Amino acid sequence: MKALLLKETKHLEIADVDIKESVGPNDVRIKIHTVGICGSDVHYYLHGRIGPFIVKEPMVLGHEASGTVIEVGTNVKNLKVGDRVCMEPGIPDLNSRATLLGMYNLDPAVRFWATPPIHGCLRETVVHPAMFTFKLPDNVSFGEGALVEPLAVGMQAAKKAMIQAGDVAVVTGCGTIGMVTGMAALASGCSKVIITDTLQPKLDLAAKMGMTAVNIIKQDLKTVVDKATDGWGADVVFEASGNENAVLHAFEPLRPGGCVVFIGMPVEPVPVDIVSAQAKEARIETIFRYAHVYPRAINLMESGKINVKPMITDTYKFADSIKAFEYAANPKPTSVKVAIEMQ
Ligand SMILES: NC(=O)c1ccc[n+]([C@@H]2O[C@H](COP(=O)([O-])OP(=O)(O)OC[C@H]3O[C@@H](n4cnc5c(N)ncnc54)[C@H](O)[C@@H]3O)[C@@H](O)[C@H]2O)c1
Numbered sequence: 001m002k003a004l005l006l007k008e009t010k011h012l013e014i015a016d017v018d019i020k021e022s023v024g025p026n027d028v029r030i031k032i033h034t035v036g037i038c039g040s041d042v043h044y045y046l047h048g049r050i051g052p053f054i055v056k057e058p059m060v061l062g063h064e065a066s067g068t069v070i071e072v073g074t075n076v077k078n079l080k081v082g083d084r085v086c087m088e089p090g091i092p093d094l095n096s097r098a099t100l101l102g103m104y105n106l107d108p109a110v111r112f113w114a115t116p117p118i119h120g121c122l123r124e125t126v127v128h129p130a131m132f133t134f135k136l137p138d139n140v141s142f143g144e145g146a147l148v149e150p151l152a153v154g155m156q157a158a159k160k161a162m163i164q165a166g167d168v169a170v171v172t173g174c175g176t177i178g179m180v181t182g183m184a185a186l187a188s189g190c191s192k193v194i195i196t197d198t199l200q201p202k203l204d205l206a207a208k209m210g211m212t213a214v215n216i217i218k219q220d221l222k223t224v225v226d227k228a229t230d231g232w233g234a235d236v237v238f239e240a241s242g243n244e245n246a247v248l249h250a251f252e253p254l255r256p257g258g259c260v261v262f263i264g265m266p267v268e269p270v271p272v273d274i275v276s277a278q279a280k281e282a283r284i285e286t287i288f289r290y291a292h293v294y295p296r297a298i299n300l301m302e303s304g305k306i307n308v309k310p311m312i313t314d315t316y317k318f319a320d321s322i323k324a325f326e327y328a329a330n331p332k333p334t335s336v337k338v339a340i341e342m343q
């Protein structure tokens, strides 16, 4: 089948790959429709590695996908041929200790699309466990289906924060992950989400989505938060930039007893201000991808409470997928999510 193959660092090819997958009793085969390009795909393309994960063999990229079921295994009850679906890209060992504890995202044996040595989904078809394949409602498009994956990251962060109705949240970083986290926080009951960045077009988009946008070049975050909360501070701070400075100052806009969720992944280890956290007895949470949130993310899209469509700023056909990656590696400031349509 045709696939977008990362042959080596900075060398992509649309190639015929020999991936033979048979549909097991609990699997489905899916014809891929839309794949979102993630920061991690671009990172593998440009640098060939993320931390300990090194691309040693040519690898198919992509992990944010939607498509149509074209074959179902004999035991599969929840899906049928023709269903429009999106997929969780990580497949854990179902018998692992982490999976039994409900933390299947943390199973050390998890096989995650486009994390070497596992091929991703920028290819014609994939075989996937039915239990990690989710039906899309009629009013949710393939594009939105592909964005369930990043939205799930925001949903996991909102879950960990244990948001209460009326909470005020800060999100540092207005990239894809910051935006979906802000949306998940609003949908989870936050009365206000204050989101920061240095790139004005991204902030303008977040403002259209109902968030209070703060350009940290022009405005001081702490002053804005103090004004919004009578000097008390934000109930939750989501760090979604991975930027060293944002991590260091994450506790500043927080209220006493509030919660900071670290989502961003700094490329190198960075300092955290422990005493600032202690002085507020801050609750500190971290997330690694997500578990058990896809169905709720899809429900929120179906209900209209979360609309990710404006985030899909650039769409390419599969034949132009190398161009799509070249663009995603050096995008306009107005770009948020670059998507590739396979059909
Ligand atoms: N924990 C997880 O499971 C998980 C999952 C997906 C992504 N991530 C991480 O989340 C982070 C964000 O991902 P993304 O795809 O949105 O990246 P992105 O590069 O699109 O967005 C990051 C944004 O942060 C902004 N920024 C940089 N420094 C800032 C600062 N000091 N204050 C405010 N904003 C600042 C940038 O301008 C950019 O718009 C990355 O570090 C990524 O690795 C973590």
Ligand SMILES: [Zn+2]
Residues within 6 Å of the ligand: 038, 039, 040, 063, 064, 149, 150
């Ligand atoms: Zn992703």
